[in-house]
Amino acid sequence: MLEVLRPTQEPGWVLTHEGYSVLTESAVESRFALGNGFLGMRAARSTGRGPTWVSWLGYIRWASWPRCYVAGLFDMPNTEPPVPALVPVADWSRIRLILDGEPLVVREGEILHGMRRLDMRRGVLLSEWTHRTPAQVTAKGHELRLLSLADRSVGLQLQQIVLDRDDIDVRLEASFGLAGVGMEPVRLENDLGAWRTEGTGKVVAMAGAASLHLDGALADPERPFPLRWIWRWRSKAGQVAQFARLVAVARAERSEEDPAPRAAATLTRSTSVGWRAILKAHESAWDAHWSDSGIVIDGDDDLQRALRFAVYHLTSAANPSDDRVSIGARALTGDAYFGHVFWDTEIYLLPFYTAVWPEAARALLMYRFHTLPGARSKATLGGWRGALYPWESADTGEETTPDSVLGPDGKPIEILTGKMEHHISADVAYAVWQYWRATGDDDFFRDAGAEILLETARFWASRAVAEADGRRHIRHVIGPDEYHEDVDDNAFTNVMARWNIGCALEALDLLRKGWPDRAEALRDKLALDDQELDDWRDAVARIVTGLDPATGLYEQFAGFHSLKQLNVADYVDHALPIDVVIGREQTQSSQVIKQADVVALIALLPQEFPGQGAEINFRHYEPRCAHGSSLSAAMHARVAARLGASDTALRYMRETASLDLDLDPNSAGGVRIAGLGGLWQAAILGIAGLNLAGDTLELDPKLPPQWDTLSFKVWWRGRSVGLSVSRPMLEARLMAGDGMDVTVAGVTQHLTPGSPLRFEL
Structure with a gap:
C-alpha cells in the first residue's frame, strides 16, 4: 500500500498544501476536491476532525466543510428565499481514531506535520500527517482517496496508520456521516443505505465495504450499526494498520425506483476485483484523458501548472453518460450557488469539451x-x-x-x-x-x-x-x-x-x-x-x-457613453469589489463594468468586428472593467491574445489562475470552474488561435515571446490532431481518423496519417 500512497514524481503534476489554518482550510478543500461528473467530494481531512452539522449560528465559522455530492440530486431546502439546491449525501470518508479513550482531533495536541497533495496526473488526493496527542502518543498517517473515472459509481479510500507506542488501546471507527443529510432514510442495512429527498422524491443508495489489516493480518470488525465498522487492538510501536474502504453509489430520479440493487451490484463487482484493480483502472482512465486534453508549455512553469489544474477540474466535472445533468458554477466542489447552472457552462466550459x-x-x-x-x-x-x-x-x-x-x-x-x-x-x-x-x-x-x-x-x-x-x-x-x-x-x-x-x-x-x-x-x-x-x-x-460605423465602437448599451467616467485603476488596491467601495448608485451611474461584455462579444463573434474593430473596442472597454467576476479576466486574456498583446494576455491568465490556486477565501464555496474553462480558452482559442467552427481546422498562433512551445491535441469531426506551436513553425500530426485540411494563418494544406505538416509562422 505504501507504494500507491506516493505521489507522481514528475515535476508539475502535484499541488501541495502544508499545515493547517482555519482561514484557508475550506478553500483547500475546494481546490483539492475530487470528482468524476457523477460524484464529487471536497478534500476535507478524514482523520482528526470533529463532527460537522448544519448550524443556525451565523457567527460560527466551520473549521472544515466536508461534503460529498451526487450530480443532479436537487431538492427544495427550508431556506429563504426557497430555491432548489444540490443535496449533500453521506460523508463516507470520515475515520475516528481513539487512543486510550481520547479521540485524535486537530485542535488538541500538536500537529508535527500535515500535508495534502492533489496528484493531478493520477486524479487522487494524498494526505500525510504526524500528530502528537496531549498524552504524548505520536500517530503517523498516510491516505489516498479517489472517485473513479473508470467507474463513476465507485469511490476508494486507503489509509495507513502507525503509532510510536506499545500497549495503547486503539479504536478505529469508519462510518458514513449520516447527521445533517437532508434526506429521509428509506433503507439501512449492514453494508447499504438508501435515502430519499423529501420534495423531489429522488433516491440515492450507497453501499460500502471496509477492511483493516494489522501487520498484514486481516482483523475482524464490530458492526454495531449500518455502514459503520469498528476495530479494536492493543498497539505495538511501529505496527502498520492498513485500512481500505470502497463505496458504490446509485441515483434514481423517482421515489418508486430503487437504486439499491445497482449500488449493491457495483460494490460486489468492486470488492471482487479489489482496490488495486480499482486504482489501476482509474489511473488508466486519467492517462487516456491527459493524452487527449493535456497541454504542454515550455517556458512558463506557472501557467503550465495552472492549465493542468484547469484541465484536472474540467475533466472531473463532466459525465458523458448522463445527459440529464449539467455542470454548476462551482461544479461538484462546493455549495456556492446551490449547484445551479448558468451561462458559464455553454460559454466558458463547452469549448473545452467540444475540442477534447x-x-x-x-x-x-x-x-x-x-x-x-x-x-x-x-x-x-x-x-x-x-x-x-x-x-x-x-x-x-x-x-x-x-x-x-x-x-x-x-x-x-x-x-x-x-x-x-x-x-x-x-x-x-x-x-x-x-x-x-x-x-x-x-x-x-x-x-x-x-x-x-x-x-x-x-x-x-x-x-x-x-x-x-x-x-x-x-x-x-x-x-x-x-x-x-x-x-x-x-x-x-x-x-x-x-x-x-x-x-x-x-x-x-x-x-x-x-x-x-x-x-x-x-x-x-x-x-x-x-x-x-x-x-x-x-x-x-x-x-x-449599438455600433457607430464612423468610429467602429459599440456602445455597451443605450446611454452608456453618457455615464460618468471613472478611473477604475484608482480602486485596484481595494480588497472589496468596486461596487461595494463606491456604492450601488455611483456604480450604476458610472462607466465601470463588472466583467467582459463587449469584450466577450469580440471573443465569440469576431466577424462583427472587421478591420480594427476588435482593437478599438478592446482598448476602449478594457480600462473600464473592474473584473468583479471570476469570468472576466480569462475572457480579456483570450481577446488580448488574439490581438497579439501577449503581455496583457499573460497578465490576465495569471490573474485567473490565482483565484483558486492562491486560496482566495471565496474558493471556500467551490472552485470557479468557468474561470478555469476561460483559462483553457485563453491558451488554446487565444494564443493558439484555434477555430473549430470553420470548414477546415483553423489556427492562427500568436505565441508569447516567453513561451518556447505550446503543444496540445484536439478532436475535429472524428479526427484526433496533435498540434505543436513553436517560434518558427506549427506542426500538425493526424493521430486518428481520415485525412483532412488544416488552415494555419490563412494557408491550407492537407493532413494525412503518418505525414505531419509543418507551417512556417
Whole structure:
C-alpha cells in the first residue's frame, strides 16, 4: 500500500498544501476536491476532525466543510428565499481514531506535520500527517482517496496508520456521516443505505465495504450499526494498520425506483476485483484523458501548472453518460450557488469539451434539449414566444434564481438577473452551433440542436420589438455587465440575438437540403410558417446593435457613453469589489463594468468586428472593467491574445489562475470552474488561435515571446490532431481518423496519417 500512497514524481503534476489554518482550510478543500461528473467530494481531512452539522449560528465559522455530492440530486431546502439546491449525501470518508479513550482531533495536541497533495496526473488526493496527542502518543498517517473515472459509481479510500507506542488501546471507527443529510432514510442495512429527498422524491443508495489489516493480518470488525465498522487492538510501536474502504453509489430520479440493487451490484463487482484493480483502472482512465486534453508549455512553469489544474477540474466535472445533468458554477466542489447552472457552462466550459471530449459536450447540450419545456414556459410567462432559458437552472429547466434576498440590514434586495439576463438563450444556441460545426454530429443537429436554435430564435424575434424609429429594440435587459441593470439594447445581447436568429434560418435551410422530412416535421411541430420566418429576417435586418460605423465602437448599451467616467485603476488596491467601495448608485451611474461584455462579444463573434474593430473596442472597454467576476479576466486574456498583446494576455491568465490556486477565501464555496474553462480558452482559442467552427481546422498562433512551445491535441469531426506551436513553425500530426485540411494563418494544406505538416509562422 505504501507504494500507491506516493505521489507522481514528475515535476508539475502535484499541488501541495502544508499545515493547517482555519482561514484557508475550506478553500483547500475546494481546490483539492475530487470528482468524476457523477460524484464529487471536497478534500476535507478524514482523520482528526470533529463532527460537522448544519448550524443556525451565523457567527460560527466551520473549521472544515466536508461534503460529498451526487450530480443532479436537487431538492427544495427550508431556506429563504426557497430555491432548489444540490443535496449533500453521506460523508463516507470520515475515520475516528481513539487512543486510550481520547479521540485524535486537530485542535488538541500538536500537529508535527500535515500535508495534502492533489496528484493531478493520477486524479487522487494524498494526505500525510504526524500528530502528537496531549498524552504524548505520536500517530503517523498516510491516505489516498479517489472517485473513479473508470467507474463513476465507485469511490476508494486507503489509509495507513502507525503509532510510536506499545500497549495503547486503539479504536478505529469508519462510518458514513449520516447527521445533517437532508434526506429521509428509506433503507439501512449492514453494508447499504438508501435515502430519499423529501420534495423531489429522488433516491440515492450507497453501499460500502471496509477492511483493516494489522501487520498484514486481516482483523475482524464490530458492526454495531449500518455502514459503520469498528476495530479494536492493543498497539505495538511501529505496527502498520492498513485500512481500505470502497463505496458504490446509485441515483434514481423517482421515489418508486430503487437504486439499491445497482449500488449493491457495483460494490460486489468492486470488492471482487479489489482496490488495486480499482486504482489501476482509474489511473488508466486519467492517462487516456491527459493524452487527449493535456497541454504542454515550455517556458512558463506557472501557467503550465495552472492549465493542468484547469484541465484536472474540467475533466472531473463532466459525465458523458448522463445527459440529464449539467455542470454548476462551482461544479461538484462546493455549495456556492446551490449547484445551479448558468451561462458559464455553454460559454466558458463547452469549448473545452467540444475540442477534447466531444461526448461530454454532447451530454451537456442534451441537458439543454431536455429542459426546453422549462425554457418555453419561462418565455410564455414573460409574454414572449419560443424558449427563454433560465438564468439559473437545476434539474427541471425551470427558473431557479431567487426573486430577492435579504441584505445585511434585513431588508429584501430584488434580484433581477432571473427576470432580465436573457442573453443566456443566445449563449445556449451559440454552444449548439459551435459543437455541431466542430464535430459534424449530424444526429445531434437534426434531432436536438436545430430545435434549440429555432426556439431560441423565435424568442428573440418576439423579444426584439419594432418601434417608431424603424428599428427593433430589446429593452429591459441585463448584459454580462451586471453592475448595470434594466438597460436597453445591450450590445452583447442584441448582437448575439441577431446572430441566433440568422443561425436558425441557416439551420433550417440545412435541414431542408439534408433532411427535408425532418425539416417539415419540425416546422409542423413548432407551427413555424413562412410569415414568421419573414419576421425573423426582418429582425436580423433591423435589430439595434449599438455600433457607430464612423468610429467602429459599440456602445455597451443605450446611454452608456453618457455615464460618468471613472478611473477604475484608482480602486485596484481595494480588497472589496468596486461596487461595494463606491456604492450601488455611483456604480450604476458610472462607466465601470463588472466583467467582459463587449469584450466577450469580440471573443465569440469576431466577424462583427472587421478591420480594427476588435482593437478599438478592446482598448476602449478594457480600462473600464473592474473584473468583479471570476469570468472576466480569462475572457480579456483570450481577446488580448488574439490581438497579439501577449503581455496583457499573460497578465490576465495569471490573474485567473490565482483565484483558486492562491486560496482566495471565496474558493471556500467551490472552485470557479468557468474561470478555469476561460483559462483553457485563453491558451488554446487565444494564443493558439484555434477555430473549430470553420470548414477546415483553423489556427492562427500568436505565441508569447516567453513561451518556447505550446503543444496540445484536439478532436475535429472524428479526427484526433496533435498540434505543436513553436517560434518558427506549427506542426500538425493526424493521430486518428481520415485525412483532412488544416488552415494555419490563412494557408491550407492537407493532413494525412503518418505525414505531419509543418507551417512556417
